Amino acid sequence: MKPAPRPTPETRPFWDGAAAGELRIQRCQTCERHYFYPRPSCPHCGGDQVEWVRASGRATLYSYVINHRPAPGFEEEGPYAIAVVELEEGVRMMTNIVGVANTPENLPLDMELRVVFEQRGDVHVPLFEPVGGVA
Numbered sequence: 001m002k003p004a005p006r007p008t009p010e011t012r013p014f015w016d017g018a019a020a021g022e023l024r025i026q027r028c029q030t031c032e033r034h035y036f037y038p039r040p041s042c043p044h045c046g047g048d049q050v051e052w053v054r055a056s057g058r059a060t061l062y063s064y065v066i067n068h069r070p071a072p073g074f075e076e077e078g079p080y081a082i083a084v085v086e087l088e089e090g091v092r093m094m095t096n097i098v099g100v101a102n103t104p105e106n107l108p109l110d111m112e113l114r115v116v117f118e119q120r121g122d123v124h125v126p127l128f129e130p131v132g133g134v135a
Contacts, residue, residue, distance in 0.1 A: 002073035004121035011038045013052040018124040023055040023115045025091060034089040057115035059085040059128055062092055066102050085113055085128050099129030 007015040017024030025036045030047030034055075041048045064083035067074075074080060081097040098116065100106045113128040 002120050003071075004123050005125065007123065010040065014038055015123050017052070017054070018117055018126055021117060021124075023057045023087075023126055024052050025055045025087070025089060026050050027053045034087075034091050036087075036091040036093050055115075056088045058088040058131075059113045059115070061097070061107060061109055061111040061113060061128075062086045063109070064097065064107055066104070066107075081107060083107075083128070093126075096127050097129070098127045 014024050025034050027034045028042035028047050029049040031045040033044045062084045064081045066079050068079045070078040079102050081102040083097050084092050086092050112131040114131050115126050116129050117124040
């Protein structure tokens, strides 16, 4: 079984959004910039007036590594991409790429992606797939 993240009070809005099929990130009300990973104050200006907003779910592939030695719970999925994607809102997040064979030929940088969710235990984990389906 794949490991599942454990929500904390600070991350609960993120995981509740994922369960509802929404990718949620935080936005500072002072400087109006988005950010990710969840935290109580803005990493850009230090402001503490932050809100959770629904992200578009659109991203581009920023970087990745293809893992050929699967972690526990991922034995049936190797090789798989551990990726960093850049959301349309300008923030980056670590994730996995699904819906395409994880080879360098199928994972060009700047490839357009969209969020999908995979249920793991009690949480839904955001993953990304190529726009337009399987390559």
